[in-house]
Amino acid sequence: MAIQLVTDQLSNVLDxxxxxxxxxxxxxxEKALNDLYTAQNxxxxxQDKINxxxxxxxxxxxxxxxxxxNRDENIEAIVNILSDYDVPVAIVDGKVVDTTKEGE
Incomplete structure (x- = not known):
C-alpha cells in the first residue's frame, strides 16, 4: 500500500x-509506523514459534x-546371552543372523 503524503502541494500561506x-x-x-510495529510484533x-x-x-x-x-544395546545383550547358551546367532551388519551353516 502506497502512502501519498502532501509535500510540494503545501500552501505557502499558514492557513x-x-x-x-x-x-x-x-x-x-503515524499509521504507517503503527502498521510496521504490528507487523514486526x-x-x-x-519467529519464536518457529524456533x-x-x-x-x-x-x-x-x-x-x-x-x-538403547535398542541396539539391548539386542546386543540378548545376542550375547543367546551365544553363551550356544544358540547360533550373531550380529552382522547391524542385523541378528542365524550362524548355522547350510546342511548341518
Missing part, C-alpha cells in the same frame, strides 16, 4: 488548509537417537 495537510501527513506517517511472534518448533524437533530427534542406541 487551515496548510494545517490540515500537515496534520494529515503526520497521521499517515507478528514476525517476532512467528520453538525447531527445538521440539531437535529434542525429538535426540530422543530417537537415544531410543535407537
Amino acid at each position: 487551515d488548509k496548510f494545517r490540515s495537510q500537515f496534520v494529515g501527513n503526520f497521521k499517515a506517517i 507478528t514476525l517476532n511472534s512467528d 520453538q518448533s525447531l527445538k521440539d524437533i531437535d529434542y525429538g530427534l535426540e530422543s530417537i537417537k537415544v531410543d535407537n542406541k
